[in-house]
Amino acid sequence: MLSTRNMIGMFFGATLASLVVAMISGPAQAAYRLDGSDTLTEVIKNAIAASGAQLEYHNTGSRQAERNMVGSPGFTVRQGIGPMSRNFTAGTLAANPSWAPTDANVVALDAGLLCVANIGGRCPDITVPLKDPANPALAAKNSDLSIILSGYPAGCTPGTTCTNTSKATTAECAHPERLKALARLTGCQGVNRIDHIYRLDDNSGTQDLFRERLQFDYWCNGKSEGNLGAAGSNLYNEDLDPIRRPCIGVDSTKEPSRCTYYPLKTTCTAGSWNINDPTYGNLKCTQGLVVALSENDPGGTDVTLSIANRVVSDLNGFTMGVIGHACVDVPGGVTAGTNINTVTYEDGNIRSAQYLLARRLFLMQNPNGPGVDSSRDVEEYKLFTWATNRCNMRNIVQAAGFLPPLPWCSAACTDPLNITCLQPDAGTEAPQQNIGPEATICSATSTYPCVADGAAHPSDFCPPIPVLASGYKCNLGSKCIHNTCNLDATLLSGVCQ
DSSP states (O other): OOOHHHHHHHHHHTTHHHHHHHHHHSOOOOOEEEEOOSTTHHHHHHHHHHHTOOEEEEOOOHHHHHHHHHOOSSOOOOOSEEEESSOOBHHHHHHOGGGOOOGGGEEEEEEOEEEEEOOTTOOOEEOOOBSSTTOTTOBOTTOHHHHHHHOOOTTOOTTSOOOOOOOOOHHHHTOHHHHHHHHHHHHHHTSSOOOEEEEEOTTOHHHHHHHHHHTOOOOTTOOOOTTTTOTTGGGGSOOOOSSEEOOOOOBTTBOOOOEESTTSOOEEOTTOOOEEETTTEEEOOBEESEEEEOSOOTTOSSHHHHHHHHHHHOTTSOEEEEEOGGGGGSTTSOEEEOEETTBOOSHHHHHTTOSTTEEEEEEEEOTTOOSSOHHHHHHHHHHHHHHTOHHHHHHHHHHTTOBOSSSSTTSOSOOTTSGGGSOOOOBOOOOOOOOOTTOOBOOTTOOSOOTTTSOOOTTSBOOOOOOOOTTOOOSOGGGOSOSSOSSOOOSOTTOOO
8 A cells, every 4th residue: 555655745746846946936925724633733833843834723623624625515625634633534534535544644642631630639540431341442331421521311220231322411411410420520539529621622633532432422511613713712612511610710811711691692701790581580600511612722822731721720620621641741740631440641551542542643635635726735745744754753742742653753663552553443523512402493404402302303392491300400590499509519609500
């Protein structure tokens, strides 16, 4: 099989010399926009600088990189290479089999972590049952971590094995079993509450990693598509998690994130007055347990580092993140990741995929180039050839907190135990999240569930959200049976948790 490097070399071989001459003799070319993985921000920016390529990196996510390369549905082909934290999806690979990555496309190895503050008594290890004990890279459905992030599935009976998948409806995300799982994680962390668990948005391959390995589809906060890296893009992410927490205010280290008068989508800000809704009664401005970020905080080069800094700034240990390995590279050892099933995220366990959330980071390619601008092709080829040389990239990868794909940069990829050398599974994309709780009418073509009952109701009204039984705790006024919180204390007087 031809290597990725050879394939792109064949495409450019006949025209590269003339294109380079034209580039040198012509006027200075403005940098071309290159979209890709947030996780790879520092790596790709430094590789662009070292290679001299006239490219400007925008960390809008692996999904956007793939869309820009494929051009469908509804997107123009805009780039021929793409930094991604996952493989292409099965549909892209089926339509373009020559795009399948080889080991040459792997620029670094990473690991997803439950990132916590490195405080005394912090959570050292979490248990995640495996689907198959012989496969450490795939969890059984409905582990505690999955339930905390996605909810407890309808139709499951506590205390029994259940293979249903949660749709992250209000009822599923407010289920007592989710609160129990959260209480166990809270106890492991040695604190009296957990306020927020941050994640990247739906464009990120990192959130796909957690969904894929933990076997869930939806997140309890709802749809989080951001706004392609624009200012204020955090505010485009839904805030539908029924476990409510105080809003995180804006300051010199934090960009605004969505707070709402839940269950309405009405955006508010920390410190806002209550509103009296005719349906739900008196509502306070709050924010859900699970929060998606799409925008770098001030001083943060990417969203992963921004989440790590938010974990760091919360010295009480009430803040966590489900993000990449770079979280633990904050200077001073102030952050840490929990081991999973006592397996550490050290080098050997990542390279051999013994750690559940080990993964590869790619510089993908369309061997035919974008076919839009020959000058752009030259700049992309310059970066691609430089960055697929492992010896060029070794120091850059390590400085960014990642693991080089091979122990020796000049070695051939022949180790059958190293995930770099194995064909990766097709990537996955998050399905669309369920509609918001304030929406009452489903469209005629809707296949997404109403949050009230988890079912689709094409051309029909969604049923009303029912009053929840004793034991559920959520910020819904009339839905709450008790006006106190048995799980933790949030200092939100009158807000049922």
